[in-house]
Amino acid sequence: MRLRFWGTRGSIAVPGPDTVRYGGNTSCVEVVSNDVLIILDCGTGVRGLGLDLMANRKPPIEAHILLSHTHWDHIQGFPFFPPALAPGNRITVYSARGYEKPLKEVLEGQMDYTYFPIKLAQMASDINFREVDEETFDIGHVQVTSHFMNHTVLAMGYKLFSGGKTIVYATDTEPFGTYHTDGTTGGSAVRPQFVHEGDVRFIHFIEGADVLIHDAQYTEQEYPKKVGWGHSTVDYAVEVALAAKVGHLVLFHHDVIRTDDQVAQLEEYARNKVAERGSSLIVTAAAEGTEIDLEERDEMRIHRRLSSPAPATRRYKLLFADDDPSTIRLLQESFSDEHLYDVHVAPDGIKAVEMASELKPDLVLLDMRLSLLDGYSATKEIRHQAQLKHTPVLIITDHSSEEIEAEGFKIGVTDFMRKPFAIAQLRARVQMWLHRQDQPNNATSILA
Numbered sequence: 449m450r451l452r453f454w455g456t457r458g459s460i461a462v463p464g465p466d467t468v469r470y471g472g473n474t475s476c477v478e479v480v481s482n483d484v485l486i487i488l489d490c491g492t493g494v495r496g497l498g499l500d501l502m503a504n505r506k507p508p509i510e511a512h513i514l515l516s517h518t519h520w521d522h523i524q525g526f527p528f529f530p531p532a533l534a535p536g537n538r539i540t541v542y543s544a545r546g547y548e549k550p551l552k553e554v555l556e557g558q559m560d561y562t563y564f565p566i567k568l569a570q571m572a573s574d575i576n577f578r579e580v581d582e583e584t585f586d587i588g589h590v591q592v593t594s595h596f597m598n599h600t601v602l603a604m605g606y607k608l609f610s611g612g613k614t615i616v617y618a619t620d621t622e623p624f625g626t627y628h629t630d631g632t633t634g635g636s637a638v639r640p641q642f643v644h645e646g647d648v649r650f651i652h653f654i655e656g657a658d659v660l661i662h663d664a665q666y667t668e669q670e671y672p673k674k675v676g677w678g679h680s681t682v683d684y685a686v687e688v689a690l691a692a693k694v695g696h697l698v699l700f701h702h703d704v705i706r707t708d709d710q711v712a713q714l715e716e717y718a719r720n721k722v723a724e725r726g727s728s729l730i731v732t733a734a735a736e737g738t739e740i741d742l743e744e745r746d747e748m749r750i751h752r753r754l755s756s757p758a759p760a761t762r763r764y765k766l767l768f769a770d771d772d773p774s775t776i777r778l779l780q781e782s783f784s785d786e787h788l789y790d791v792h793v794a795p796d797g798i799k800a801v802e803m804a805s806e807l808k809p810d811l812v813l814l815d816m817r818l819s820l821l822d823g824y825s826a827t828k829e830i831r832h833q834a835q836l837k838h839t840p841v842l843i844i845t846d847h848s849s850e851e852i853e854a855e856g857f858k859i860g861v862t863d864f865m866r867k868p869f870a871i872a873q874l875r876a877r878v879q880m881w882l883h884r885q886d887q888p889n890n891a892t893s894i895l896a
């Protein structure tokens with residue numbers, strides 16, 4: 449597999465003298481394995497890639513575009529992707545299932561006449577759409593596994609496996625839980641303990657990757673003000689790469705405020721951190737135009753088809769328990785799409801347990817400080833019932849620590865939402881757990 453970076457920024461394109469070395473275009477990475485062409489995100493960088501394909505690839509062009517999500521910096525280049533405009537070419541676009549609109553409508557939206565002169569329907573290539581859950585599917589001989597990221601909307605990370613080599617694309621994601629860092633300099637080799645199941649699952653997902661392209665938008669100093677924005681620190685990217693014994697970490701989705709010199713400093717910082725740990729992990733900051741070549745072994749190509757059919761969309765039964773009426777109102781409004789959600793509310797912990805056993809909801813969301821029975825006690829009661837053993841139970845908390853969360857995971861809490869959080873983030877997290885429930889062989893807890 450050969451990969452090439454065409455766009456490395458987050459948020460918005462920032463061309464100019466300060467972004468010459470690492471690039472000013474938004475997210476786009478090309479991956480080629482023999483005749484298979486995969487494009488990771490369609491930020492503004494995809495225009496350059498499209499021109500290159502038109503000039504150098506024998507038509508017809510068949511491209512598979514894996515979108516991490518549909519925020520602008522990941523789709524804005526699509527209308528400017530020349531191969532999509534040429535007849536005979538075949539483009540398949542993938543994204544997570546479960547946005548407010550089908551993927552096709554999302555892409556049509558940005559090409560409405562108000563914003564753009566050509567409609568999606570007028571693009572002459574054959575364009576297809578596929579919405580995915582956490583699953584494994586094949587694109588030619590390349591095996592693709594999708595995994596939910598922790599972002600402000602449903603976002604997917606993708607693992608590409610071919611000929612014994614693995615590339616993971618994980619952008620627009622932030623730590624799920626708190627974790628120790630060594631924090632200090634001076635060569636302290638303290639390894640962080642990841643206790644949050646989201647982080648544990650993610651590390652499992654990226655385990656042993658030859659190349660990990662990871663969100664590294666913030667520094668540790670910036671992050672406290674950006675919690676809940678759905679992006680990682682350079683430190684987190686390094687820590688998960690070390691924990692998962694990755695070969696090569698590529699820092700990605702550079703912040704728009706970062707000049708070339710500043711990106712270079714972050715790269716240097718990450719390399720020092722790796723050196724302090726005595727690890728051989730290679731670290732580079734993604735730069736437009738750079739390529740990474742991974743030599744595949746033909747005998748390790750997989751020709752099996754592992755795809756599971758996408759489950760039909762169904763209506764989910766949700767149970768919310770909080771004694772604060774204003775929070776309940778906010779939650780109800782946030783999940784008001786009636787065709788998707790059937791929302792029930794409980795005013796206290798005892799009632800929550802009663803309603804859970806009666807309703808058998810698809811997901812339970814409890815406030816930590818519920819009256820009559822707190823969040824943990826209610827979770828224990830819920831887990832005592834055989835039919836609720838695997839129901840996702842999410843806890844909302846306003847102060848938390850690794851120890852408190854570790855204890856929660858032990859008694860059967862599925863996930864935590866720490867206040868303050870954006871409603872969009874809560875929605876994405878709830879959707880993630882509901883969709884995981886729909887996947888066979890995807891038990892709620894890998895720690896259980």
Ligand SMILES: [Zn+2]
Nearest residue numbers: 458459521620
């Ligand atoms: Zn982004």
Ligand SMILES: [Zn+2]
Nearest residue numbers: 517519599620
């Ligand atoms: Zn985003």
